[in-house]
Amino acid sequence: MKFTDMLQAAEARNGSLLCVGLDPEPAKFPGDWKGDASRIHDFCAAIVEATHDLVSCFKPQIAYFAAHRAEEQLERLIQHIRRVAPGVPVILDAKRGDIGATAQQYAKEAFERYQADALTLSPFMGLDSIEPYMDAYPDKGLILLCRTSNPGGSDLQAQRLEGGELLYERVARLAQGAWNRHGQLGLVVGATFPAEIERVRELAPTLPLLIPGVGAQGGDAASTIRAGLRPGGTVMVNSSRAVLYASAGADFATAARAEAQRTRDTLNAARGG
């Protein structure tokens, strides 16, 4: 099944535009699990079980697994998501970007080893750096960094190019048009920059937007929806730490569910539903 179809179906089934980010930090785990990297799978599995009916997708960030030599736990976690939440797409957040030959290996890692449905990519090495993903995996989602949520995102992405366009605007235009050979591209745009979300939406009316930055980074959920959601152009609004660490106690999964529900409802209220 194509990533975009899977996303649309999960969004409708769960009535949700929320993406729960899986960024496990053992130092923040509850009770006896605190500091124990062998519990990464168990911690994330509990979050998935508590929130799977409230989300449109999950987004594990690979660094939180690789830093603890926990790639095998990530493989098991994605298999667990398949069992607990069949049909809910998994976006592997790895922000890959390299020459074609290396990109082929990254693509194999994401889509064959981890069995992800979508992958985040840096587009800044150009079209030939994303072609290997498109050519070999036309049904998978490829979500390009466009206007990231961090303050330093402005350093390069807001630079004006020859001809007057800003760099992030060029990324949005190419992703909506010339680069989108199989209709599989999406864009990352930070919730911390609602005016830029709106501009990206003008340039890319139908692409799915992955929008991190609500919750711990302080982006406003309602402004995000107003700026980014359009008929035919959906959003995946990501929250990671605010959900995962809603409680540091034994009730962490229940607290994560409550926070996910609150965020989902805020997003839905902003779209008038």
Ligand SMILES: O=c1ccn([C@@H]2O[C@H](COP(=O)(O)O)[C@@H](O)[C@H]2O)c(=O)[nH]1
């Ligand atoms: O522009 C970007 C791109 C990716 N991220 C990632 O999203 C989550 C955000 O986590 P929070 O705890 O909700 O702040 C994290 O995995 C980042 O690597 C981003 O924040 N901004």
